[in-house]
Amino acid sequence: MNYATKRSKALYQRALRVLVEGGSSPSRGPANYGEHPIFLERGQGAYVYDADGNRYVDWMMAYGALPLGHAHPAVAAAIEEAAKAGTLFAAATEVEVEVAEMLAAVIPGAERVRFANTGTEAAMAAIRLARGYTGRAKFIKFEGHYHGWYDDFLLNAHPQPIASLGHRRDPIRIPDSSGLNRRALEDTIVVPWNDLQAVARALEDHHGQVAAVITEGVMGNMGVIPPADGFLAGLRALTLEHDVLLIMDETVTGFRVAPGGCQELFGVTADIATFGKALGAGLPVAAFTGKAEIMEALAWGGVLHYGTQNASRAGLFATRASLRELLRDDGAAFTRMRVLAQALSDGLRQLFGAMGVPAIVQHVGPMLQIFFTDRPAIRDYRDFCAHVDREKYRRFVWALFRHGVYMTPSAALHSIVTVAHTQEHVEETLRAARRALGEMEDE
Ligand SMILES: Cc1ncc(COP(=O)(O)O)c(C=O)c1O
Structure with a gap:
């Protein structure tokens, strides 16, 4: 050889x-x-x-x-075009409106769109938005789900020896990194996935304190683990019942499992959805989308989310070219x-x-x-x-x-x-x- x-x-x-x-x-x-x-x-x-x-x-x-x-030739040409006429203005551009319209047309519940650069940023912003909108501090995440490297999420996300995990009903919270903000972690509730009873219990135990439940639609950070039949729909029903927001992290699944991601594939519309990876076709482009009433809380004086590189022209040129290819012919x-x-x-x-x-x-x-x-x-x-x-x-x-x-x-x-x-x-x-x-x- x-x-x-x-x-x-x-x-x-x-x-x-x-x-x-x-x-x-x-x-x-x-x-x-x-x-x-x-x-x-x-x-x-x-x-x-x-x-x-x-x-x-x-x-x-x-x-x-x-x-x-x-x-891909279409993406390469788009990047070249942007490189020749300005990659970044940190100001309003037409391509930003155009790509937002493309997203709103295919993503369920995407009444408003906000661009960011990475999946981590989109998830950070989504959680801040959920907290700001509801006025509550805690959120529920699932064992083995990864939403980026932000302090609040970076626990129970990596494989661990089974003996260290504690009982399913009361998982031991295991930080995946040193240096995390312990106070932030206190507001993160961890429950097993594909287990609606566990979610219901956590929502009851923390009644009135939970801003959101965040989930990957398909578990993509423990290999590939699909949701159990009816799990995502059940999650939607439970979050509505408890007046808690549902955040679908589509960083992995967006523009991969279906044009409208897991929300389309499993017929579940979340309040906020986050996207990254495939969206930028190789450039750092992320987004979060959601109901107008919730997303409008991002307006000045409300929940702030900034970024010099947000909606960069080069990134969105690549995104637009890629989405045209991906979405054509139905x-x-x-x-x-x-x-x-x-x-x-x-x-x-x-x-x-x-x-x-x-x-x-x-x-x-x-x-x-x-x-x-x-x-x-x-x-x-x-x-x-x-x-x-x-x-x-x-x-x-x-x-x-x-x-x-x-x-x-x-x-x-x-x-x-x-x-x-x-x-x-x-x-x-x-x-x-x-x-x-x-x-x-x-x-
Ligand atoms: C489900 C999920 N959310 C968020 C992220 C973070 O995305 P990024 O690496 O772009 O910050 C990842 C990255 O693997 C992911 O798999």
């Missing part, structure tokens, strides 16, 4: 002298990649190329931020991506079955994840913590690297099908997976 990572290794050694753990996010460092990361240099369509010249079919796609794949791209994800999932399942590998695949729309587990399904955070072999997944992904396929080495994240992928990429991946699994057996 002709797979070398000499330059990646050398770059890593150089990086360690100026960058903590060699990069700008812990998810790119040793916690996920082990000995050294792969330094990527170029992307084209469904492929990425690394510093040693290796080519990979890319299923990570910048954690789903590239719904059209790498360097959203046919979403059907194609879903069908391809099904083909990849079925192919992997057959392979695991034929080779006797204890592994399953879970997928929703274009999002899919492989779990090395002896369980028939992974239904929530506790299942993931107790029953998923994350180290085996990392070894599998490194073996895939050697055969020209790029997935995230973290079992807690997932793979994503884009417009750039085809059946050929699926087949190339299945061949690589067969070889990778064979090598793991020999180890």
Whole structure:
């Protein structure tokens, strides 16, 4: 085999002298990649190329931020156009109105739109808005859900040993980082997902103090875990009953599972929804949307949310070009991506079955994840913590690297099908997976 990572290794050694753990996010460092990361240099369509010249079919796609794949000509042209006539004014622009209109047309409940830059920012703003609008301080988040790295959210978001989690009815609150504002954390209530009784109990226990419940529509930070039948609708009913806002975090699912995200797919309209990743087609564009009455609380003198880079012209040019591609022909791209994800999932399942590998695949729309587990399904955070072999997944992904396929080495994240992928990429991946699994057996 002709797979070398000499330059990646050398770059890593150089990086360690100026960058903590060699990069700008812990998810790119040793916690996920082990000995050294792969330094990527170029992307084209469904492929990425690394510093040693290796080519990979890319299923990570910048954690789903590239719904059209790498360097899509329409997006590249839009960025070039913006670069030539001004990337940022921090002032009103027509493209801002146009993209807001595009979002309002496809996202359920998007009577008003506000742009930001990252999913974290959108979630921070959504929580402040919910608190300001309701005059209440607390909010409910779910075990294993990640809403960005803001203090209030960064607890019970990472996999932990199952014995450290406490009882389901009363989860131990586990900060995922040092340095968090403890007072902020006191207002965050953590409950298990896919468990309406737990939510009802928390709403009753904290009656009159809860501003909002925030949820991912599909759990995308513990692999891929779909909502139980009726769970999101039940959440909507409970929040209405208790006069509490529902925030749908669509950072992962927005412009991926359906044109209108999980709100469309599961027929549930939240009060506020947040978007990032796929929205910007590779540039930092995020947004939050919601009912006019709530969103109007953002007006001057109410709940403040600022940002020099908000609605940057370059970002929104890329967004507009990407949305035109994604939404054309009645959203046919979403059907194609879903069908391809099904083909990849079925192919992997057959392979695991034929080779006797204890592994399953879970997928929703274009999002899919492989779990090395002896369980028939992974239904929530506790299942993931107790029953998923994350180290085996990392070894599998490194073996895939050697055969020209790029997935995230973290079992807690997932793979994503884009417009750039085809059946050929699926087949190339299945061949690589067969070889990778064979090598793991020999180890
Ligand atoms: C569901 C969810 N919300 C929010 C975020 C934060 O987004 P960003 O990394 O753009 O700040 C993420 C990132 O992975 C996410 O998965």
